[in-house]
Amino acid sequence: MSPLWLLLDRVVTSGNLTFIDADGRARTYGDNTGPQVVVRLHDKPVEWRIALDPGLAIAEAFMDARLNLEQGSVYEFLELLIRNTQRTGPPGSARLLDRMRYATRWARQYNPVGRAARNASHHYDIPPEIYDLFLDPDWQYSCAYFPHENVDLAEAQRAKKRHIAAKLRVSPGQDVLDIGSGWGGLGLSLAQLADARVTGITLSNEQLRRARERAKKMGLDSQVRFELRDYRKVEEKFDRIVSVGMFEHVGVNHYQEFFNQVYKLLKDDGVALLHSIGRSDTPGITNPFIEKYIFPGGYIPSLSEVIPAIERAGLVVADIEILRLHYAHTLRAWRDAFMARRDEAKRLMGERFCRMWEFYLAGSELAFRYQGMMVFQIQLIKQVDALPLTRDYMVEDERRLEAIEAGGGQRPRLAGT
Missing domain, CATH: 3.40.50.150 (Vaccinia Virus protein VP39)
Structure with missing residues (x-):
């Protein structure tokens, strides 16, 4: 099973989210409440990138049209993800990346x-x-x-x-x-x-x-x-x-x-x-x-x-x-x-x-x-x-x-x- 599907199984426990992968296979997550959001991915590599670094990869995939919303808006999609991660917490890979980013933030915020x-x-x-x-x-x-x-x-x-x-x-x-x-x-x-x-x-x-x-x-x-x-x-x-x-x-x-x-x-x-x-x-x-x-x-x-x-x-x-x-x-x-x-x-x-x-x-x-x-x-x-x-x-x-x-x-x- 794709690491992205495993991630979504753990994180999305409420709402109404359907993900369609690059092969056309659809999986639905949540408890069927709220507006329906349908997301289609257009290539396999983006699945791995989202699973490993969702905070950046989802945005980049949407910007590059490798991720499209077939139903619902970007706002509804992000709201669904944010409200779920508030309950379950971010995935382990995201927590690790966040700790690394915190440890090195001084370099990125050096603004002479x-x-x-x-x-x-x-x-x-x-x-x-x-x-x-x-x-x-x-x-x-x-x-x-x-x-x-x-x-x-x-x-x-x-x-x-x-x-x-x-x-x-x-x-x-x-x-x-x-x-x-x-x-x-x-x-x-x-x-x-x-x-x-x-x-x-x-x-x-x-x-x-x-x-x-x-x-x-x-x-x-x-x-x-x-x-x-x-x-x-x-x-x-x-x-x-x-x-x-x-x-x-x-x-x-x-x-x-x-x-x-x-x-x-x-x-x-x-x-x-x-x-x-x-x-x-x-x-x-x-x-x-x-x-x-x-x-x-x-x-x-x-x-x-x-x-x-x-x-x-x-x-x-x-x-x-x-x-x-x-x-x-x-x-x-x-x-x-x-x-x-x-x-x-x-x-x-x-x-x-x-x-x-x-x-x-x-x-x-x-x-x-x-x-x-x-x-x-x-x-x-x-x-x-x-x-x-x-x-x-x-x-x-x-x-x-x-x-x-x-x-x-x-x-x-x-x-x-």
Whole structure:
């Protein structure tokens, strides 16, 4: 019997999964509950590869059309596998590979300046039209903030920016550093809503080009400047520092270096905010498919890996908020939008890219629903009296910013002034 069939016999105890091998033989697994998923394999070698390294081989087989879904979606297939492995645990070969990957993760997460730039370019310097297919109009490529589940993606991304601005407690004329500024949306919003002066840094040429174009078009290029610069190369001091969706690219080897630099660049009475994906369990490894094809050099940390580096840098944790299912909702919206315009993506990048991207968006959403992924926002200060005694100011400023955005308010003052 094929090692893959033996593996599936042990792992898949619930659901409704049918595998058809390269010879046309079908075997069904599970307890016949839930949506039916029918998978066809097109050659024998892929059976062995999946049995030995399912975390990577399933993704690669789907990308290369050596594995096809004849019934059901990629999302349903992965959900079935994930929910079953939560009960039975991963197979022995996968556990062994995971231990080996953990033991060598320092090498893959070694991200000096040059390598960090290449890693960023791998993901972000693709044709920008791809991102236009599924992101909101502001091109926010990080977890949105859903005050309630009926909010659409564009409003949830605006709410995320207001939420961050309120935690930063930005006031007019302050200098803000945005580490990993993306396509410029957050920096431009901080300038518009809070009249701040913003410096945004990125390692992506494509992001830099678009961010500068947007600033010029909005008449904010004298107030918001974007630069192609590594965070380790910044020397100026700032009143506020923010980093959204960039820390996942730092690498566990460089956490101390990152927070030491934040301490160095933050003024004594300043406030910093770190927004990053995290894991709610113990330290682990990057999913091998994500590491190889999507975010090379990336890693999702546990808080237990982050907090010690913050403490050693001399920074004070003023507040931590955990956003649990917000990224799952964000990824669902991205995947729906991408699949609705998949034909356009295929014309731009080809079928293999579309399969890769569909697998990436589906698997990432499921990670937040079932595998302990979350988003944390850590507010950092140097002086214990840099912020008010209670968190009430966050709510007050967030509401004031919402009124400004709606055209019914004035630029924000600090809460209580």
